[in-house]
Amino acid sequence: MAITAIRRLGFIGLGVMGEPMCRNLAQKSGLPVIALDRDPQPLARVAPFGVVAAADAGAVVEGSDVVFLSLPSGEVVRELCEGADGLLARIRPGQIVVDLSTSPVDITRALAAAFAQRGARFLDAPVARTRAAAEAGTLSVMVGADVAGFDAVRPLIATFASDITHCGDVGTGQVVKILNNMVLFETVVAMAEAKAIAERSGVDPALLFETLSKGSADSFALRNHGMKAMLPGEFPERAFSVEYARKDLDYALRLARDTGVDARGARTVDGWFQEAIDAGDGARYHPVIYRRIAAR
Incomplete structure (x- = not known):
């Protein structure tokens, strides 16, 4: 061709x-x-x-x-x-x-x-x-x-x-990108859980994230979604919203079903995304799911 x-x-x-x-x-x-x-x-x-x-x-x-x-x-x-x-x-x-x-x-x-x-x-x-x-x-x-x-x-x-x-x-670029986003979303949930637990345990979340960045828990997600969004509580619209993130996660869950993989972590993220949408945060930057996790 x-x-x-x-x-x-x-x-x-x-x-x-x-x-x-x-x-x-x-x-x-x-x-x-x-x-x-x-x-x-x-x-x-x-x-x-x-x-x-x-x-x-x-x-x-x-x-x-x-x-x-x-x-x-x-x-x-x-x-x-x-x-x-x-x-x-x-x-x-x-x-x-x-x-x-x-x-x-x-x-x-x-x-x-x-x-x-x-x-x-x-x-x-x-x-x-x-x-x-x-x-x-x-x-x-x-x-x-x-x-x-x-x-x-x-x-x-x-x-x-x-x-x-x-x-x-053709198609393999989408496979890799979809899985990239799945891993990112699951990491964001882990950071939100860690922040909520730290706060309730009397540990400064800023100290927590800074310390994590010096160890094996360091990641792009930590430095960007955690430090730049969760810590200051900034979840703007016209960023990578919950609704768009859930669309990408749905593609990952479809791939999991097609390949016979039990993607439990991804399904957990999907539940938090749905709760954020139900709470009126669907148009906000997807780390806003921290609000739902912290509210429990």
């Missing part, structure tokens, strides 16, 4: 992570970028960097050789691709679609097969780390693709990522 020479780029979805990724892509790739989002504000913010707003998804496909997607869920990705005037209806042989979203593995592989029938590639490249990392261009990206597809898009992904891992064929 030949790959079209890459001269023009498209980007669909300029949300919390998509906007800085699109901006870095436009600034560093040296290629023209056409973008689409329902909200005109992020499109206006990236316009000074040479990004041109598209009228619809069809215009993005027609005006680019590689199309990046950064959307809320795999279900939204599938709808965009399979709609009556969606990406599959407009795709050309040799084009590449790169899904930066976190999407279910079965949807990813089904879409890849559908694009392959039209002589195009659909790759999964979900991203990890924070919005600050997206701004700085230091995301971690896990790619599921054949070697030719990976080699073609890696220099483009490098405009917004410092760590790029080729995980295997």
Whole structure:
């Protein structure tokens, strides 16, 4: 399957992570970028960097050789691709679609097969780390693709990522990303439990987390979700919300069921997520589950 020479780029979805990724892509790739989002504000913010707003998804496909997607869920990705005037209806042989979203593995592989029938590639490249990392261009990206597809898009992904891992064929990037998030969520629950226990035992939580950071319990989650969110009690909206986190956790639980793994830890996290949503915290940064754990 030949790959079209890459001269023009498209980007669909300029949300919390998509906007800085699109901006870095436009600034560093040296290629023209056409973008689409329902909200005109992020499109206006990236316009000074040479990004041109598209009228619809069809215009993005027609005006680019590689199309990046950064959307809320795999279900939204599938709808965009399979709609009556969606990406599959407009795709050309040799084009590449790169899904930066976190999407279910079965949807990813089904879409890849559908694009392959039209002589195009659909790759999964979900991203990890924070919005600050997206701004700085230091995301971690896990790619599921054949070697030719990976080699073609890696220099483009490098405009917004410092760590790029080729995980295997299509779908494997999603497997690794989904499990990354599952481990993160379970770690956040452990930190919330530890903080609540420390407080009730007369130990300063700041001292607890600082001491944990010097030992074997140290982690990215501790230094970011624990020290920067749980300690000050800051759980803003428009961050990685409980609702989005639960969507990703559902993908992990689906994988567990499909592979016959008894993922009890993940199911426990799901229970805390549901309690946070029921308490009205679904739109807040997901470490807000600490409030529910501490309230028991």
